Amino acid sequence: MTELMNIAVQGIAIGGLYALFAAGLSIVFGVLRLVNLAHGDMIILGAFTGYVVAVSAGMGFFAALVIAPILMGFVGYWLQRLLLNRVIGKDILPPLLVTFGLSMMIQNALLLVFTADSRKIALGEIEVASVQLAPGVAVGSYGLIVLAVAVALIGALHLIFTRTAIGRAFRATADDFETARHMGIPTPHVFGLATGLALMACGIAGVLLAVWTSFTPLSGTARLLIAFEVIVIGGIGSIWGTLIGGFLLGLAQAIGGAINPEFQMLAGHLAFLVILVLMPGGILAKGARA
Amino acid sequence: MSLLQVERLNAFYGDFQALFDVSLDVAPGTISAVIGPNGAGKTTLLRAIAGGVRKLDGAITLKSEPLRGLAPEAITRKGIGLVPEGRRLFPSLTVRENLLIGGSPKRSGPWDLNAVHDLFPILKERGHHMSTELSGGQQQMVAIGRALMTNPDLILCDEISLGLAPTIVEDIYALLPKITDNGTALIIVEQDVGRALRSATRVSCLMEGRVVLQGPADAYSFDEVAAAYFGAPAA
Ligand SMILES: Nc1ncnc2c1ncn2[C@@H]1O[C@H](COP(=O)(O)OP(=O)(O)O)[C@@H](O)[C@H]1O
Numbered sequence: 048m049t050e051l052m053n054i055a056v057q058g059i060a061i062g063g064l065y066a067l068f069a070a071g072l073s074i075v076f077g078v079l080r081l082v083n084l085a086h087g088d089m090i091i092l093g094a095f096t097g098y099v100v101a102v103s104a105g106m107g108f109f110a111a112l113v114i115a116p117i118l119m120g121f122v123g124y125w126l127q128r129l130l131l132n133r134v135i136g137k138d139i140l141p142p143l144l145v146t147f148g149l150s151m152m153i154q155n156a157l158l159l160v161f162t163a164d165s166r167k168i169a170l171g172e173i174e175v176a177s178v179q180l181a182p183g184v185a186v187g188s189y190g191l192i193v194l195a196v197a198v199a200l201i202g203a204l205h206l207i208f209t210r211t212a213i214g215r216a217f218r219a220t221a222d223d224f225e226t227a228r229h230m231g232i233p234t235p236h237v238f239g240l241a242t243g244l245a246l247m248a249c250g251i252a253g254v255l256l257a258v259w260t261s262f263t264p265l266s267g268t269a270r271l272l273i274a275f276e277v278i279v280i281g282g283i284g285s286i287w288g289t290l291i292g293g294f295l296l297g298l299a300q301a302i303g304g305a306i307n308p309e310f311q312m313l314a315g316h317l318a319f320l321v322i323l324v325l326m327p328g329g330i331l332a333k334g335a336r337a
Numbered sequence: 338m339s340l341l342q343v344e345r346l347n348a349f350y351g352d353f354q355a356l357f358d359v360s361l362d363v364a365p366g367t368i369s370a371v372i373g374p375n376g377a378g379k380t381t382l383l384r385a386i387a388g389g390v391r392k393l394d395g396a397i398t399l400k401s402e403p404l405r406g407l408a409p410e411a412i413t414r415k416g417i418g419l420v421p422e423g424r425r426l427f428p429s430l431t432v433r434e435n436l437l438i439g440g441s442p443k444r445s446g447p448w449d450l451n452a453v454h455d456l457f458p459i460l461k462e463r464g465h466h467m468s469t470e471l472s473g474g475q476q477q478m479v480a481i482g483r484a485l486m487t488n489p490d491l492i493l494c495d496e497i498s499l500g501l502a503p504t505i506v507e508d509i510y511a512l513l514p515k516i517t518d519n520g521t522a523l524i525i526v527e528q529d530v531g532r533a534l535r536s537a538t539r540v541s542c543l544m545e546g547r548v549v550l551q552g553p554a555d556a557y558s559f560d561e562v563a564a565a566y567f568g569a570p571a572a
Pocket residue numbers: 350353355373374375376377378379380381382
């Protein structure tokens with residue numbers, strides 16, 4: 048029983064990280080109807096940005112957790128305005144090609160600057176400390192931090208989308224982009240803000256990942272796959288769905304890993320396939336949307 | 338002085354020409370009707386004015402400022418509101434949120450949420466419903482209210498009576514003077530020729546992309562307009 052509890056706790060903690068991986072992908076898909084193939088690399092770009100702030104500049108993890116997302120958000124806004132806005136339209140192929148190209152460019156630029164060495168942000172004691180939840184059930188304190196950040200970020204995104212004017216503009220633009228423009232919504236700016244927000248989330252996810260495990264310039268692809276699985280499991284276009292999807296994927300991996308460490312990743316993919324077949328819309332499907 | 342001037346407008350979808358040398362003049366606070374059979378180019382004309390048609394030539398000016406070539410959102414900010422054909426409310430937004438979207442250009446003027454609620458009290462009552470849960474007539478009120486929220490000088494209304502019961506259409510038309518009273522002009526695209534002649538001060542009839550009849554609404558009888566409709570030269 049305690050073993051099961053431990054597995055569950057572990058799964059949920061890493062599920063928080065997975066939800067963070069997925070948040071940006073979900074925002075960009077939800078608002079722009081754009082599948083960002085460079086999403087995983089953007090998380091890794093966030094990790095390197097965090098690494099530079101925390102380690103190279105010596106400012107530490109918490110400074111990185113604030114500064115990297117701000118820088119990433121800025122990059123995201125202008126990336127959208129200067130590049131991606133030019134390619135989004137009725138045809139879905141150009142944005143796919145452009146984001147694929149971006150993925151290659153980010154990987155190669157990172158390789159050039161940082162080489163293929165693996166890196167990590169060390170956090171000292173917090174990383175090894177754990178919190179006792181019940182007799183025999185413990186969770187790493189860093190896992191708790193990640194989980195708290197994930198819940199806070201998803202909650203904040205939910206409030207932004209449902210309660211603010213910009214969130215309203217996001218939803219209207221996603222519903223019917225032409226009509227939104229006729230109502231005076233400056234869609235190029237709105238798209239910029241959406242991608243900015245998405246890359247902020249990538250920045251947060253990247254910095255948290257950088258402590259969780261070591262990473263290289265080529266670590267993005269695996270994170271794109273996880274992000275993709277999370278939003279399909281949770282329900283495409285649903286913000287809370289990313290949290291649910293992250294938890295389920297994390298739990299499936301933890302259970303698989305407990306049976307046999309080699310099953311960890313496979314169990315995650317299996318869970319994804321099962322949900323895709325049984326609930327094609329995901330767990331928090333948004334019903335019929337255009 | 339005229340509010341909107343359209344001069345020799347030609348509009349294209351690819352190689353297909355949808356409007357030929359269409360000219361139009363709208364004075365502040367008036368109602369102009371645009372009539373014509375299906376496919377005549379009425380929607381194209383409104384979308385062209387609102388910035389929704391890419392390939393245009395000719396001139397469109399609002400208070401002497403050129404509009405042609407501006408993005409739709411810029412044209413809305415200059416003072417043109419649109420009630421699109423088929424209403425096109427935002428399905429993931431509530432009624433209230435749909436109205437608030439119209440308020441995003443932040444133009445100053447008499448229209449805000451309260452003023453729209455005074456005009457259409459039912460929209461206040463149903464504010465928290467999703468727009469898809471409303472009746473057709475109520476949805477049309479949302480579409481009109483949403484355009485009003487942009488505080489426009491001119492509203493382009495594309496077939497507001499489409500698919501609505503006659504009594505509801507009557508109710509909505511009865512409210513239009515409340516909109517024009519404070520200087521806002523309307524262009525209404527209407528299938529019902531009789532209603533167009535009764536509500537508007539000026540009328541333009543389009544056929545296959547060309548203006549075949551244009552002038553003060555009271556200068557024409559129903560029969561003359563009907564004759565234009567069926568291709569016979571107007572008297
Ligand atoms: N998006 C479009 N692409 C190509 N042709 C179009 C498009 N919209 C309208 N048309 C054509 O332009 C002509 C005018 O259409 P429209 O302006 O919708 O007429 P109306 O509103 O008077 O019924 C029609 O022949 C129609 O088929």
